[in-house]
Amino acid sequence: MIVNGKHYRTIWPNPENRTEIIIVDQRKLPHLFVTETLRTVEDAITAIKEMHVRGAGLIGITAGYGIYLAALAAPDNCFDKCIKKNSTELGNSRPTARNLKWAVERVCRAMETVNTPEQKRKIAFQEANNIADEDVFFCRQIGKHGLEIIRKIRNQKKGKTVNILTHCNAGWLAFADYGSATAPIYAARDAGINIHVWVDETRPWNQGAKLTAWELQQEKIDNTLICDNTGGHLMQHGLVDLVIVGTDRTTHTGDVANKIGTYLKALAAYDNNIPFYVALPSSTIDWTLDNGMEIPIEQRTGEEITTITGMDNNNSISTISLAADGTQAANYSFDITPARLITGLITERGIVAAEKNAIHNLFPEGGQINRQEQGIS
The missing domain is CATH 3.40.50.10470 (Translation initiation factor eif-2b; domain 2)
Structure with a gap:
């Protein structure tokens, strides 16, 4: 939507460094329009728990990107074990919204369709983007x-x-x-x-x-x-x-x-x-x-x-x-x-x-x- 005449989404990958996810920090609104950069799965968990992001759809999208950030940091020799741990932590960050665990499960299922850690990181990014784009399309259809x-x-x-x-x-x-x-x-x-x-x-x-x-x-x-x-x-x-x-x-x-x-x-x-x-x-x-x-x-x-x-x-x-x-x-x-x-x-x-x-x-x-x-x- 429009903020001061410019179009924004609430969350997006940094176009200059796709290992970073940018969010609007909603705690500062309406007085200050401030963005924040998520670099780790822990950042994503904090953003969800402490209401930097909120709302069912956005919580889900943030969780999807959180799994992607977890995949970037997971060592190759224990990749699946690390992702499982991070998935549980992300899924438990807030209890009520269904979209949270739904998005975590969706990105994890997508990673199961490929074999190597590098392939899993790539498909995690793709699936998190898909969730965000699908969210936009669904909301327009609701409209x-x-x-x-x-x-x-x-x-x-x-x-x-x-x-x-x-x-x-x-x-x-x-x-x-x-x-x-x-x-x-x-x-x-x-x-x-x-x-x-x-x-x-x-x-x-x-x-x-x-x-x-x-x-x-x-x-x-x-x-x-x-x-x-x-x-x-x-x-x-x-x-x-x-x-x-x-x-x-x-x-x-x-x-x-x-x-x-x-x-x-x-x-x-x-x-x-x-x-x-x-x-x-x-x-x-x-x-x-x-x-x-x-x-x-x-x-x-x-x-x-x-x-x-x-x-x-x-x-x-x-x-x-x-x-x-x-x-x-x-x-x-x-x-x-x-x-x-x-x-x-x-x-x-x-x-x-x-x-x-x-x-x-x-x-x-x-x-x-x-x-x-x-x-x-």
């Missing part, structure tokens, strides 16, 4: 399919502005480019539809306030920042036409794990008869879990709740306390939205009901993966 939902609402409103509410950041910054929840918004803008976006601040990391609002501003899309508890009020007063969110993991039965607070937005949308859509590439689907309540929910440090970081009057980024010393805080990063509250899933292949048979019909190869992992012939 095309989601556009039809927005166009239908615009026609019902006789050309008036379509008001969309989104939670957290499922935009360009959560993927390689375009984003999932934002892709239909960008497509609608490009189609000449008047769009306004209600942006949840999304505590405690404030990905909405810091990232989504900034991203939409860069793209010159009308948006208004709201606190997390405002959405229900807006829906009751007819100020929301549509809710679109992303997902970090979706079961093959249609349950969705997304940033904490998503479930409450789904309940409010359901109560006010407002369409609630989840936008996702199929890499986010977990074909082994039947029940969303089985998805591991990451719990992060309570300091993310008791403190807040921003830019002070001296243009310095600083962290201040919000609560009294010694305050205990429980920091659940995600919640589960059950399929029954979801109007539909917007995928790269089209819009599908959040229901097992419909999902399997759209992605029959995914159902086969499920059968294989359960030992069913």
Whole structure:
């Protein structure tokens, strides 16, 4: 997407030295646009754990490049052993997003198709690039399919502005480019539809306030920042036409794990008869879990709740306390939205009901993966 008039992806190999992977350090946004160079698998793990990168798609891409960096450093005489160790460490760096282990497994499978360490390093780089490019393509397709939902609402409103509410950041910054929840918004803008976006601040990391609002501003899309508890009020007063969110993991039965607070937005949308859509590439689907309540929910440090970081009057980024010393805080990063509250899933292949048979019909190869992992012939 566009930053200060220039196109960027969130992650890319250094064109002058392909042993280096460059990322946008999202901790500094929106005040500073800073890039960081990853040179080792340990750098990739740190970037994922400490939220230099975040969002299901981007976590997966970073993990894919992390395996490539591990391959560059692995000695020839113990190559496979080293990769196995690094794969486990990368896969465990954050627990909820499906794309993380999916990307690690995909790059490792690609390396198994060749023999020598040098061939494995080459194919690891190719496959990591493929994951990034595929992510961009899938997000653009999500945008095309989601556009039809927005166009239908615009026609019902006789050309008036379509008001969309989104939670957290499922935009360009959560993927390689375009984003999932934002892709239909960008497509609608490009189609000449008047769009306004209600942006949840999304505590405690404030990905909405810091990232989504900034991203939409860069793209010159009308948006208004709201606190997390405002959405229900807006829906009751007819100020929301549509809710679109992303997902970090979706079961093959249609349950969705997304940033904490998503479930409450789904309940409010359901109560006010407002369409609630989840936008996702199929890499986010977990074909082994039947029940969303089985998805591991990451719990992060309570300091993310008791403190807040921003830019002070001296243009310095600083962290201040919000609560009294010694305050205990429980920091659940995600919640589960059950399929029954979801109007539909917007995928790269089209819009599908959040229901097992419909999902399997759209992605029959995914159902086969499920059968294989359960030992069913």
